[in-house]
Amino acid sequence: MxxxxxxxxxxxxxxxxxxxxxxxxxxxxxxxxxxxxxxxxTRELVRESALIALDDLAVLTAQARRxxxxxxxxxxxxxxxxxxxxxxxxxxxxxxxxxxxxLRARQQEIARDLRSRxxxxxxx
Numbered sequence: 001m002x003x004x005x006x007x008x009x010x011x012x013x014x015x016x017x018x019x020x021x022x023x024x025x026x027x028x029x030x031x032x033x034x035x036x037x038x039x040x041x042t043r044e045l046v047r048e049s050a051l052i053a054l055d056d057l058a059v060l061t062a063q064a065r066r067x068x069x070x071x072x073x074x075x076x077x078x079x080x081x082x083x084x085x086x087x088x089x090x091x092x093x094x095x096x097x098x099x100x101x102x103l104r105a106r107q108q109e110i111a112r113d114l115r116s117r118x119x120x121x122x123x124x
Contacts, residue, residue: 037121
């Protein structure tokens with residue numbers, strides 16, 4: 001199979017967007033630190049964002065990632081098995097999608113909070 005199947009591309013995109021979101025949050029916090037506007041609460045928000053990007057999503061998607069690895073092996077030698085595995089990846093992503101959306105929404109909420117604090121610190 002030439003192109004990466006949609007379900008596997010979605011799994012890759014999920015991790016990429018979450019890590020990018022955390023990097024942006026980390027950068028915003030760095031600006032707060034430079035302005036002397038960081039505190040325990042801002043540090044906790046950055047920690048929570050990191051946990052989402054690096055831990056929560058890894059745990060949540062563990063089964064989908066195992067299936068994706070299996071698909072990679074099967075796609076070369078066992079096409080029918082690979083197709084069944086790909087269907088299982090898709091089903092797993094559908095199953096965990098509500099929790100993924102919740103985690104991503106929380107990351108966005110954290111970023112908005114820190115951006116608001118940064119705006120206030122710059123104006124203050």
